[in-house]
Amino acid sequence: MTEDPSGEEEPSGGHLRPTSAGALTAWLVVGLVGGWLLHPITERWRGSAPVIAWSQPLALFLGAAIVGAAAWSTWRSVHVHRQRLQPHQAVNRLVLARACAYVGALVAGGYAGYAVSWLGVDAELAAQRGWRSLAAAAAGVAITIAALLLERACRVRSEDDET
Template identity: 65%
Template structure:
């Protein structure tokens, strides 16, 4: 098969999630999270509180994605079994969506944490640290999503020889 001059992958193949897309969603989240505190204070006279539920829920999502990536990789590459086409597509779509949303969430929480840096209030430092932990959990979602996306890759006939 000859390569397409436009650089597009052959029909029926998907490219991995790009760093550019993840960066774009992360920056959008960063700006949104940074803008949330002043907007909330202007509209509601108080900024949102970050409880432990948010970072723990994000860590749970990252753990589920990591386990799914491990079991998918093991099924395809160790046991050399095949997934049903619908299962493979579902896992790939899940991985891509979670990677993009994870970047948005990570940026949002890290932006919210940045908006509290230097603000001396009763709950300011608590909001910073919990937001940073939630942002790191968002990054964990991105990483495990990319691992799941990578686990969904299968060898093609042209790469086996």
């Protein structure tokens, strides 16, 4: 920030960096470990592990579709029709994109870790929990991809970029 002669601060014109692969990987790993630990901890504490219903992956895929629709709409507005977003709209969509990317990675890791925890377990619902968890993990990946596309759709060329 710089100060003008009247003493008020002016924005420095900084740039917002895209979501980093390192941050997404960190959230994925945290989710993986948490999901993997959920199975043995809940079995010891409650006596049974959580059951995964089909409504969970379906709700996550619905979330991915909503974020994807926002990305598509934003892309068409900004890059096809050459309309400028209002500043508050751009910030809201960027915050939504960043949050959904992190949460999608965390959810994908969590459900994948839970699915891995059922490998080799001879239990009545082990295969069912594993497959449904993998479907939910795929939905988490879909949310992350849609969020990254939304973030990309919000990008505009600066006046300095002529290429």
